[in-house]
Amino acid sequence: MLLYTSCGVGEACKEGPIGNPLVQLVVCAGFDFPHNSPNLETLKRIWRNFTTRLHPANDDDNSETANFPRPTPLTMSTSKVKTGQLWNKSKDDLIKQLGELKSELGQLRIQKITSSGSKLNKIHDLRKSIARVLTVVNLKQRQQLRLFYKNKKYLPLDLRPKQTRAIRRRLSPEEKSKTLEKTKKRATHFPRRKYGVKVR
Incomplete structure (x- = not known):
């Protein structure tokens, strides 16, 4: 029993x-x-x-x-931002939208603490939307910087190709071909001797 x-x-x-x-x-x-x-x-x-x-x-x-x-089914949030709609916006509009999303996220976090945890799905969507806006802002800024430094001698480090540490320090073909003036005079006055074998 x-x-x-x-x-x-x-x-x-x-x-x-x-x-x-x-x-x-x-x-x-x-x-x-x-x-x-x-x-x-x-x-x-x-x-x-x-x-x-x-x-x-x-x-x-x-x-x-x-x-x-x-x-209880989770309700889908209507605050999703699509990346394709962000490329046509100016930087000011993107910064304004970013501020609105961050303020809404802060309010939802407060509601999550004070009330039940039913806001998790909307918080997730808002965080991803903020990440998309920041990504577009960063990429557009890099695009403008590439145009600005196009014909310059030096590029910022974050715009240079990553490659590897050894490849970045490797000499270019033009730098390899350069010689000192002393080396040029020595090669002119004391060239390499050439010997021949005379066959009888």
């Missing part, structure tokens, strides 16, 4: 072996059982009465799954 004990809502049941997850849900919801093992139909009836107060089931659905609480 199994003994079931009741406990507060949200607390774990510490006494009695509970093998059925439905039994665990009903017991943890705060219902008292007699000292005999209830059958599955009794558990379903108790759970049905408990869940209809929280989630009224549809009249159309007569399946057994209607007796159990359904997870």
